[in-house]
Amino acid sequence: MEYPITFTLNGVKRSVSVPADRYLLEQLREMGCKSVKRGCETSGCGLCTVWMDGKPVLSCTVLAVRADGHQITTLEGLQPEAKILGGYLADEGGEQCGYCAPGLMMTLLAMEREYPDRAPTEAEIRHYLEGNLCRCSGYESHIRAAVAYFQDKREVK
Numbered sequence: 001m002e003y004p005i006t007f008t009l010n011g012v013k014r015s016v017s018v019p020a021d022r023y024l025l026e027q028l029r030e031m032g033c034k035s036v037k038r039g040c041e042t043s044g045c046g047l048c049t050v051w052m053d054g055k056p057v058l059s060c061t062v063l064a065v066r067a068d069g070h071q072i073t074t075l076e077g078l079q080p081e082a083k084i085l086g087g088y089l090a091d092e093g094g095e096q097c098g099y100c101a102p103g104l105m106m107t108l109l110a111m112e113r114e115y116p117d118r119a120p121t122e123a124e125i126r127h128y129l130e131g132n133l134c135r136c137s138g139y140e141s142h143i144r145a146a147v148a149y150f151q152d153k154r155e156v157k
């Protein structure tokens with residue numbers, strides 16, 4: 001059984017028909033959003049993080065039909081910011097295989113919006129990133145990159 005849904009994907013209204021049991025992860029990849037990665041598929045790794053109405057959700061466990069009427073954002077829709085944040089990750093040696101990077105960046109860019117007036121502390125960043133796993137690193141390069149990114153962004157405001 002398929003259901004018609006309409007949602008906004010990266011600023012563009014899209015209407016599609018989706019099977020009742022399809023997850024958003026699958027739907028977004030089929031619609032060309034290859035930044036959305038598949039990892040555990042059990043809400044445990046953060047690789048599939050996208051935004052629903054500006055808040056991070058794990059697309060591997062959100063049914064596609066739930067996107068109906070909502071705004072969905074993937075890293076494809078945040079390219080200028082992603083490029084800047086990606087530069088910080090590269091500078092700190094945090095890019096490595098890169099498989100976790102889109103989910104990590106979606107989480108950090110959401111965090112940025114939750115701290116409009118100050119840079120979050122390192123402890124706050126570590127807490128916020130608890131759900132984003134990386135098989136390559138000990139996370140130190142990610143944390144250094146995030147701290148530097150938030151500090152620099154706040155200084156130029």
Ligand code: FES
Pocket residue numbers: 037038039040041042043044045046047048049058059060061
């Ligand atoms: S693939 Fe969704 S949390 Fe791991």
Ligand code: FES
Pocket residue numbers: 094095096097098099100101133134135136137
């Ligand atoms: S850099 Fe390889 S999984 Fe994180």
